[in-house]
Amino acid sequence: MPLDYLAILLVIWSAQASWFVDLRRAIALALAVSLAFLFARPLAWGEAFELSSWALFSMFNVFAAVMMTLVRREQVARLKLERSNRQLETARDMLSEAARQAETMRLDALREAPVLAEPLTDKEREILRLAASGCSNRMIAELLHNSEGTIKNHFSNILGKLGVRDRTAAVVRALGSGLLDEGR
Incomplete structure (x- = not known):
């Protein structure tokens, strides 16, 4: 086999070794192959020992191993x-x-708003409107000149009439069923 072909095969082997071992071992194998090639050339082919050509060959083997390792890492990534x-x-x-x-369930719940056994009073609708605008119980009490306890009592009545557990659900139910529309 001509020497050039063997050198090419050794570079390819060095590059492929990085698929089977980690980078450090692939570099060590590339250098070992290069060293073996260094000693085999004078013995098998009778060529003179050239350190510069061996160094170039070794660096090319290491380069091939590093590049294939990078390609493998890129593919894995x-x-x-x-x-x-x-x-x-x-x-x-x-x-x-x-x-x-969730949106379907919310819309179904709004469509199935209960028929109120007792309609909301004007004051309860006003409290719900203020709650819908983001007012706290304290703010509603100040705006309507009531105590906070009175507003809480009104909310208890509202929750019972609407069949819900909390003020957020009451506001959603009232908005969805049009209970806060004027004249209703």
């Missing part, structure tokens, strides 16, 4: 990124579906 992207897309689709279902 790309695969991980693609897997992460698929997982994110799946999570996004699941969240989108959950949001769609």
Whole structure:
């Protein structure tokens, strides 16, 4: 086998070794192959020993091993990124579906607003309007010149009439069913 072909095969082997061992071992193998080639050339082919050509050959083997290691790492990173992207897309689709279902449930609950056994008083509707605008019980009490306890009592009555457990649900129910519209 001609010497040039053997050198090419050794470089290819050095590059492929990085697929099977870590970078440090691949470099050590590349240098070992280069060293073996250094001693084999004078013995097998009768060529003179040239340190500069051996150094160049060794560096090329190391370069091949490093480049293939980088290619392998890039491929692994790309695969991980693609897997992460698929997982994110799946999570996004699941969240989108959950949001769609939650919105459907919310709209169904608003459509199925209970028929009030007892209608809301004007004062209760005013309290709900203020709560819907973001006012706290204390702020509502100050605006309507009542005590905070009185506002809490009104909210208890409102919750019972609307069949809900908290003020947020009361506001949502009232807004969705049009109870806060004027004249109702």
